[in-house]
Amino acid sequence: MTRVLHTGDTHIGYQQYNSPERRRDFLEGFRNVVDDAVEDDVDAVIHAGDLFHDRRPSLVDLQGTVDVLRTLADADIPFLAVVGNHESKRDAQWLDLFADLGLATRLGADPVVVDDVAVYGLDFVPRSRRDDLEYVFEPVPDAADHATLVSHGLFEPFAHADWDTETVLAESPVDFDAVLLGDNHDPGTAEVLDTWVTYCGSTERASASEREDRGYNLVDFADDGVGISRRGLDSTREFVFVDVELAADEGVDRVRERVRQHDLADAVVIVTVDGEGRPIAPAAIEELAIDRGALVARVNDRRDLPDEDDDVSVSFADPDDAVRERVRELGLSEAALEIDETVRSGDLADANVRESVERRVRDLLEDGESAFEPAPEREPGDEDVTTVADQLAAESDSATDAAADGDGAADPDTTASAADANTDTDVATDADTGAADDAGDEPADADTASLGDFA
Structure with a gap:
């Protein structure tokens, strides 16, 4: 029997909640997995992508x-891995550096044989390039009795899926016994075309939505088939989730009472408020949690509260009109429009603005420089030239008209588009807002459209 440890989505270098301690936690999560691998004397550690949180890990993260x-190398346990979407670069990958140092093997179309298992790899491929992707793998060596594919992406039949697993299995010349996946931070196992397909989950909580315990998979390849078991990590940073349903006559005192019921020492505290109660000041709750020893505290008030005084109506000139006028004069590019929207978005936590803008700029550069070309010059009377300012105005007018014409019922086409957009979200998406991460956050359409590029 051959036993491998299947892990992924370690996201080393992620300074979640802008906390240096949380950054260290992600590296320690990876260290704990490796210590388990050495203690259990597994035959290999297989990493299914997103070893790092982004393409430019710090020197400290690399050294760690x-x-x-x-x-692992000292224990003679091979480290086999693929490249995930968060860390993917246009040229050489960090995984290549570790391979040059003799510390890792980058998986690809040529199999790496571990005992009697042939291990293949498929790096993350953006959706826009999958239609032309050919699933060509070299034959299984005679010395191998089993074959497994390691990849990174959102595969069916799991949540947020945008990659057809049946297509991969049907078009591949290799008959895989198992597919070991990363990208979806929630663990899960399913059977597709008589092949076991499994996610190992992340090793640290990259999002407040990841409430279940973190861990990894142990995969056994035996004569009678493939066995997949899950093992939890007990040493991860504790998250304390305080869910409060406020009655109509309840407010901040009730929230404080609920927070005081928990041991918050060194924990990340997530307070979620629902119900019909009075408005609360999140800062007061977060301060209470910190005073009681919490490392980080965040309050998510999910209620759509009315204004405190509906009788007061104050009207100001629309500042967006002034912005559009200035953008018209500047002739900014499409890239400038997207960056402006990111910076001014009310849905993005302040601590994440810089990282989000940096990532978006890199994504745009990966796609080429056309997005950075200035808008065409336009005189006030021109009607056949559209500038970034016009796009802003059109989007605003469209939203205003929709709000004025609508009667509260959802338009079918609009609903479908929203559903499509939601599937693009990375399950490992923004940790501070609790969105699903990485599931499907395509950082960049890197120039890697074929298996040859990933080999």
Whole structure:
């Protein structure tokens, strides 16, 4: 029997909630997995992508990762991995550097044989390039009795799926016994075309929505088939989830009471408020949690509260009109429009603005420089030239008209588009807002459209 440890989505370097301690937690999560692998004397550690949180890990993160990988090398346990969407670069990958150091093997179309298992790899491929992707793998060596594919993406039949697993299995010349996946931070196992398909989940909570315990998979390849079991990580940072349903006559005192019922020492505290109660000041609750020893505290008030005084009506000039006029004069590019929207978005936490803008700029550069070309010059009387300012105005007018004409019923086409958009969200998406991460957050359409590029 051959036993491998299947892990992924370690996201080393992620300074969640802008906390240096949380950044160290993600590296320690990877270290704990490797320590388990050495203690259990597994035959290989297989990493299914997103070893790092982004394409430019710090020197400290790189040094820490090398130190952990040396632990595996000293134990003669191979580290086999693919490249995920968060860390994917246009040219050489960090995984290639670790391979040059003799600390890792990058999986691809040519199999790596571990005992009697042939292990293949498929790096993350953006959806826009999958239609032309050919699933060509070299034959299984005679020395191997089993074959497994390791990949990173949102595969069916799991949540947020945008990759057809049946297509991969049907078009591949190799008959895989199992497909070991990363990208979806929630663990899960399913059977597709007589093949076991499994997600190992993340090793640290990259989002407040990830309430279940973190862990990894142990995969056994035996004569009688494939066995997949899950093992939890007990040493991850504790998250304390305080859910409060406020009655109509309840307010901040009730929330404080609920928070005081928990041991918050060194924990990340997520307070979620629902119900019909009075408005609360999130800062007061967060301060209470910190005073009681919490490392980080966040309050999510999900209620759509009315204004405190509906009788007062104050009208101001629309500042967006002034912005549009200035943008018209500047002739900014499409890239400038997207960056402006990111910076001014009310749905994005302040602590994440810089990272989000940096990532979006890199994504635009990956797609080429056309988005950075200035808008065409336009005189006030021109009607056949559209500037960024006009796009802003059109979007605003469209939203206003829709609100004025609508009667509260959802338009079918609009609803379908929203559903489509939601599937683009990365399950590992923004941790501070509690969105699903990484599931499907395509950081960039890197120039890697074929298996050859990933080999």
